[in-house]
Amino acid sequence: MGEKTGEISQYDDQRRPLLRALKFGSVALVVITLMSLSLWGALRDLPGIWGVLIGAAIGGSFVLLTVLSVLLTANTSASTTGAVVLGSWLVKIVAVIIVFYFIRDMTFYDPIALFVTVVLALVVVLACEVYGVITAKVTYVS
Structure with missing residues (x-):
């Protein structure tokens, strides 16, 4: 179709599923954060709010940064993409360990709110990203 008429369809972009995953995951993170803020803010006041903000930053960024790293390396080789994804996971795990190390004895946040x-964030954002990928319309054969 696109080859005969010279037209390029929006479905020809192979990054489309990743862009949808990033969009759906970001929206899900905002919704989860707002819902958690209202719940934990009501239950635990300011420590609950801080727990939610730290938890959303850790959980949401962990999953969304993986999609971003794959998206940024979409036009490179599979080995480059794999190396970047693996390297970003290593950096994210080290960053999470460092954050938890520094806040472990602090009392300004609620640890239950952070954990929940x-x-x-991890489960819902990942589920929304998967939904975005599997429902994306992409041209398989041109």
């Missing part, structure tokens, strides 16, 4: 928000 991290788990919710």
